[in-house]
Amino acid sequence: MNKTLIALTLGVGLLACTPQQNFQEAYDSINEEGLKARIETLASDEFLGRMPFTEGETKTINYLKEEFQKLGLKPGNGDSYFQEVPLVELTATVDTQMKITGGNAEINLNYWDDFVALTRRVTDSVRIENSEIIFVGYGTIAPEYDWNDYEGLDVKGKTVMVLINDPGFGSEDKSFFKGNEMTYYGRWTYKYEEAARQGAAGIIIVHETEHASYPFEVVQGGWSGANLYLENPDNNMSRCIIEGWISEESADRMFTNMGMDDYDFYPEAKSREFKSFPMNQQLSVGLKNKIKRSKSNNVVARYEGSERPEETIVYSAHWDHFGVGNPVDGDSIYNGAVDNGTGVAAIIQVAEAFTKLNQPTKRSVVFMAVTAEEQGLLGSAHYSVNPIYEPAKTVANLNVDAIRPIGRVNDFSIVGYGQSELDDYAKRAVEKQGRYITPDPHPESGGFFRSDHFNFASIGIPALYGKGATDSEANGKAWGEEQYKKYTSENYHKPSDEYSEDFNAEGVRLDAQVLFDIGYTLANESTFPKWKEGSEFKAIREQQ
Template sequence: MKKNFIVPLLGAVLFACQTTTENKSVSISGESLKAHIQVLSSDDFQGRKPFTEGETKTVNYLTDQFKAYGLEPGNGDSYTQEVPLVELTATPSETMTIEGNGKTIELNVLDDFVAYTEKVVEEISLNASELVFAGYGVVAPEYGWNDYEGLDVTGKTVMVLVNDPGFASGDSTFFKGETMTYYGRWTYKYEEAARQGAAGCLIIHETVPAGYPWLVVRNSWSGASLYLDQSGGNYQPDVLGWITRDAAIKIFEASGQDMKNYAEMSRSDDFKPFSLGLNASVTVRNEIKRDQSQNVIAKITGSERPDEYIIYSAHWDHLGIGQEIEGDSIYNGAHDNASGTATMLGIAEAMSKIEQKPKRTVVFLAVTAEEQGLLGSKHYAQNPIYPPAQTVANINMDGITAWGPMKDLTVVGYGQSELEDIAEELAKNQGRYILADPDPGKGYFFRSDHFQFAKVGIPALYASGGYEHMTKGVDYVDSLNQVYLTSQYHRPQDEYNEDYWTFDGMALDGELLMNVGLEVANSTAWPSWKEGSEFKAIREESRK
């Protein structure tokens, strides 16, 4: 991680910080957090994948904990919300064939490409589909940018770069510079390709602009995947996929194009999309299974304004049992996201012990299928139990560091919401400082469940410590971050580790996030999106 992103403390907050003083005796037990994580990330829970015995055990555990704390059911008389999903187990052909210009390239599945479909069909193909290079695959009128300008891609397959044109440009005013916009997310690439009428979309993977190595791609986009089971199908191209940088270079070379600096070329003002003069062929076969997964939801009803809501969210799911790595095939997901789920349980337990109940209703929402594309939170946002216009704030927990107390409170998507101003003041009370996300180019703001709340206008906070240890400094945390990202993230090795996992820092984060929620719950004010946020207009429209 970089070491130069400390943000000066802001001078004012919109809320008087009284709740913290009134509830100084309320704390979160580190031992309780440890116990939750040990259970949720145990082999017995089989990696907590939806549609498995691991889901049943997880949902039962969360429900039992909420009941034990005395929380009310969050969905009428139920502690769950059904989430209809379809499981597609994709089996691509062993090779993707690229032909043209008298040349044939055979790309090997998993090593060179992954391919799948979100169409609920048993088989779908690209048959000699014309390949087109469309730069970053972005149409952004507010930036005067159109990577598809003058090009008809109907029925064709587009190759596009990961991230957006601002990344690595050296210009903070170009898009958002190193900070990824939604135009840089892979979900956007597919959506835009579909709007353009493309039959296929292949994203060129590179580790730095993507934010994760190829192993994550091949693990996440192969085998069984879950999607919301929506009538009318998914608005996506027929075939979706990723290819490695090396595979892309082979394709560029076969096209006869000089593409040595294709990323730099694609961010230039005079870039024009073009056909590569090659055709792609690949087939995807699906096994189809429909079922219901569950969001788990509980609440503490507000004492004065029960029809105004603060929602805490954390995803309970992980990747289940998958490809064996280093002799282990259970993807336990201790950090991602037993840690966030445990912290939410810790907040729920602590809040349940406060004598003076919050004035607004506080909701605890453990969502399913985050790892499959934020599906549980997406379903909730599309089918809200509590009206978005009456939902004051979302506070999301995903990957709470268990490496000790941190000086920082890192805010992902810093500058978006006034909730961060409240968090900043409370961090000062803990002797901590606010830090903007040191890796904004990785697009973490679009990669966890708060994003689905933001898309419907609800101000959201996604923050935790994870940069500078209170006593061991920046380098200690950086070394553990690098180990996690390179050898544990989305692997079976994301397990509880007694050698260096501690829970005092996790409890510190939990107490801070709890107090943010209490500040909002006991206030009459409505935190809003800041000027320049793409979600501000959505909120203002919903509150009319």
């Protein structure tokens, strides 16, 4: 072949695959068959519910490592695909009853049906005896909203009873907390932290399904059996002795027991005139701990950038679920097909799409399957304190969690919409699919604080958590909302979150393609997306 013909052939070859065509071929490679196959594997009984510290973890992290290796991705933590996360596992045996004395009569609350309890203290046993109970409303100190439920109180050695969510719940007044959008003050994690700061011996949160956004069965499953915590030098002795939940019915009994039969504590507690008060009752309960120390693992793989490899886009999805636990309808394996088999399958498919590019992106892209999200975002929390990649050079975090496989939905919901310029990247990618962006349709559930993007945001990294919502193209919004409620009430954090051949993964594919599009765009730019004015994370980024 002469030189002219060779040149012509090479020229045609280059023209045949423009950067846009190269992108489109990779984008189109994300398919429903691959997603469903990976979800089915991750949610199979063989993986034993993917609980950290178990055989299920070993199977899961090795499967993920092998998937990333097969794609040709490099180890993401030096020469390893793993980042060790030191954890302590506490398995509590709780008293069968919580005794409430004082008032008009003694009340015995039954474990599991009426209350659940645990301790973060790494010790063989704990007990609180005849601890005075103080009703502290929402248990919130929020100076920016001129709110302090603990004002004038000394709760040292006492037990506080608090409501879930924050005082803005149900309000359209965005200046009152954030109205119906939950702030961090509404999260159970904050309430436990604040009670400990105030020196309380115990804290019990009153569960109510609307305020919590999930039924009491979710609390029962999450606050029983083995629970994991990050290793702490003080063995968590600074935390309350007992942390627990009680049912709304149990709280009603306690108010009635002090002669407040018709006390409507929700509207009372959100009034600016509300003052916390003693309930003239005492609480006694204890538990024994089985203690196990070990290490779990984040799984990290890296796609190398060609020009600025030190600048990184991080995809995240938690690989863990609840393992083998209390049986529900005869099934004890909490498979976690939707939560979060869908998210892990999505980032593997996105990783595969990047490897199909003929020209590498200018920046690097990291795929991180994190551990112990279900135990309080622990894997990503550990990463935020021990980052592998410099936060100041981490361009963005794109998080994937629990995409419901109900087919194409036209709305793509961003949790924490308005926080960062990543919203604009998502809008462009979504509109290319003929879809549209919507804020979180359930802001009262506090989704921004309930998945791993929160820990990336907490160290200043712009983070996006978005997914298809409820506007089903085939069946309409009302049907989509019904599916959301059905999943939350019947399958969320239960053994029934299982893979089915009936899964319609079209929506999962579309969301994964959106995330690939955003990551590809970011990975070829030289600018960094910013937090928007009013975001609590803006100042953190600007200090880096």
